[in-house]
Amino acid sequence: MTRVVISVGGSVLVPSLDAHRLKEWAKTLIRLHEAGIQVFAVVGGGGEARRYINACRDVGLDEASSDEIGIKVTRINAALLIGALGEHAYPRAAESYLQAKEFALSGKIVIMGGVTPGQTTDAVSAVLAEEAGASMMVNMTAVDGIYSADPKKDPSAKKFDIMSPQELIDLIMKEKMNAGSNMVIDLVAAKVTERSCIPLVVIDGRDTTLLEKALIDGEFHGTVVGNEAVSFPIV
DSSP states (O other), X not given: OEEEEEEEOHHHHOSSOOXXXXXXXXXXXXXXHHTTEEEEEEEOOHHHHHHHHHHHHHTTOOHHHHHHHHHHHHHHHHHHHHHHHGGGBOSSOBXXXXXXXXXXXXXXXXXXXXXXXXXXXXXXXXXXXXXXXXXXXXXXXXXXXXESSOTTTOTTOOEESEEOHHHHHXXXXXXXXXXXXXXXXXXXXXXXXXXXXXXXXXXXXXXXXXXXXXXXXOOOOSEEESSSOOOSOOX
C-alpha cells in the first residue's frame, strides 16, 4: 500500500467539539484507506490545547510540563477520531513512532497525537513520514497553500504551486523576523522534509473532501514542497 502521513491541525479537525466534523474527517480517511492508501494521521490539539497550555503557564508550570498537558489534549482528540473511524482504525492512538509502525501492520488506519514536548503536529508528522517510509506527507491546514506572505494581511501575497524544501526554509526564516507571523509549516518540519526528500503537500483542511479529491481523483489545488513534481492521483 502507498503510505501517506497526514498532519491534521486541531483547528481544522475540532475547531469546536463537533461530532459532525469528526464524522466528516472519518469518512474522508476511510475513503483513502479503501482506495489502497495506508493512512497515518497525526492530530493536533487546536484551541483546547492552547487554552490548557495558557492555564498551565498561569498557574506557574514550566514550559515542558505545559507541553506535556498539550500532548494529552492531542491524544484526546486522537481518541475521538478513532471513535469516529470505528473498526477502520487501530483502536489505540500511537504514542511513539515505533508504535505507529507496529499498529500499521494491522492494515488499519493509524492515528497519533503528540510525542515530544516542544514538537508541533507538523514536526511529528514529518518525522513519522521518514520513520514509516511514507511516499508523501500532507499538511491539512486552515489555508489553501503556502504564500509568500500572510494573504490576510498582504493582498499581493503570491501563492506557490510548487517550491523546493530550501525555498520553504528560507521563507520561514524570513517570516520569523516579522512580528506576528504565522507560517503553515514550522521550521523543524521543513528541515526534516528537506532531509528525508519526502514530498510535502499543503491542502486546505477546512473542506475535508479536498484531500480525497487530490489523492484519489487527481484534483489538486494546494502547494507541493519537493525537488521534483508530484503526480496526482497517487493511487
